Amino acid sequence: MQWLDIGANLTHASFERDRAAVIERARSAGVAQMLVTGASVSSSTAAVDLARTYARTLYATAGVHPHNAAEFTAEDVPVLRALLSQPEVVAVGECGLDYYRDYSARSAQLQAFEWQLQLAGEAGKPLFLHQRDAHEDFLAVLRNHRRAFTAGVAHCFTAGAAELEAYLELGLSIGITGWICDERRGAHLAAVVGLIPPQRLLLESDAPYLLPRDLSAKPKSRRNEPMYLPHIGAVVARARAQSVEECAHLTTSHARALFQLPQPP
Ligand SMILES: [Zn+2]
Numbered sequence: 001m002q003w004l005d006i007g008a009n010l011t012h013a014s015f016e017r018d019r020a021a022v023i024e025r026a027r028s029a030g031v032a033q034m035l036v037t038g039a040s041v042s043s044s045t046a047a048v049d050l051a052r053t054y055a056r057t058l059y060a061t062a063g064v065h066p067h068n069a070a071e072f073t074a075e076d077v078p079v080l081r082a083l084l085s086q087p088e089v090v091a092v093g094e095c096g097l098d099y100y101r102d103y104s105a106r107s108a109q110l111q112a113f114e115w116q117l118q119l120a121g122e123a124g125k126p127l128f129l130h131q132r133d134a135h136e137d138f139l140a141v142l143r144n145h146r147r148a149f150t151a152g153v154a155h156c157f158t159a160g161a162a163e164l165e166a167y168l169e170l171g172l173s174i175g176i177t178g179w180i181c182d183e184r185r186g187a188h189l190a191a192v193v194g195l196i197p198p199q200r201l202l203l204e205s206d207a208p209y210l211l212p213r214d215l216s217a218k219p220k221s222r223r224n225e226p227m228y229l230p231h232i233g234a235v236v237a238r239a240r241a242q243s244v245e246e247c248a249h250l251t252t253s254h255a256r257a258l259f260q261l262p263q264p265p
Contacts, residue, residue: 001248002264003233004255005034005226006175007128007155007204010058011046014208014223022207023054026226032252032264034058034226037128039065039094041076044083051088056265061128062086063093069112070104077115084123090259092120093128094155097141100133109134110141117145120152126258127152129172135163142170151258153202156210158185161192173200173258178212178224178232180239190239202258203236203251205229 005026015022026034036051038044038061047060062083064072083089095116097109104112120127127149131138142149154167155175167174174196180189193201211224212231230248237247255261 001030001230001245002032002252003030003203003229003248004252004261005031005205005207005229006153006202006255006259007037007177008034008207008226009039009209010034010036010207010226011038011043011050012208019050022225022227023057026229027057029227029230030248031226031229032057033255033261035090035128035259036060037094038062038083040068040071041079041083044080044089048083048086048088056262058088059090059259059261060086060088061091061093062089063091063095063116063128064112065094065130066096066098066109066112067101067103069108072108072112072115077119080116081119081122084119084125089125090261091126091128091153092116092123093152094130095127096130097134097138098130098132099137106137110137113141114145117141117148121145121148124150126150127172129154130156135159135166139166139170146170153258155204156206158189159192160188161195164192164195168197168200173202173254175202175204176232176236177204177206178210178228181212181214181232181235183213193236193239194241196240198250199254201236201251202255203229203233205232 036047044062
């Protein structure tokens with residue numbers, strides 16, 4: 001069985017000491033390929049460098065997270081454009097809107113999002129989307145730029161059926177994280193996950209964040225790792241009343257098709 005983690009923040013400082021071991025543990029657990037998430041111009045550059053070191057196992061996204069939108073200026077646009085032309089970069093993002101934290105002014109978030117939609121259109125690469133507490137504006141921007149992007153994923157989807165329907169209508173795929181393993185705030189997701197068409201479902205660890213809360217052997221650290229992706233996959237499979245094998249096969253082949261990834265080495 002092969003799994004594919006579409007969102008791992010492997011350039012995060014918490015992986016500094018043992019990154020190679022983390023990647024090796026993931027592979028041993030059946031996670032054949034991973035997308036390393038970029039969240040700023042500098043972290044996207046680091047993600048590309050890391051992907052080059054693990055050719056055909058790691059790939060990168062390049063983009064500016066809404067948290068970092070305030071530092072993304074017009075001068076950075078060509079820098080991001082150059083990153084997006086690299087073969088290791090398979091998606092534009094994380095990009096989107098986050099009105100929950102509001103770390104960057106909303107006007108700056110909207111500007112950064114619009115620039116990245118334009119860049120996605122130029123590069124012909126799918127979007128890796130982040131949205132929190134900004135559903136209305138997020139949908140409006142995407143609908144206004146419907147012709148600029150070909151495909152994308154609403155990463156770390158945690159909402160309900162209405163938001164799911166709106167995203168599916170835009171042609172987006174849906175990224176499910178270990179949030180679904182949280183008995184306090186993820187219980188509603190079990191029902192919603194069953195509504196995702198098989199060709200739109202993707203899995204992600206979002207490591208080092210969102211450690212699944214229901215791991216049978218409690219890890220010493222709260223740090224999440226891609227090696228727990230098969231556990232998330234098993235929970236998703238149960239919620240969708242399908243076999244774990246089927247879930248692994250569907251999500252892995254869909255991720256390879258969406259991000260145009262070759263077979264792993
Ligand atoms: Zn995110």
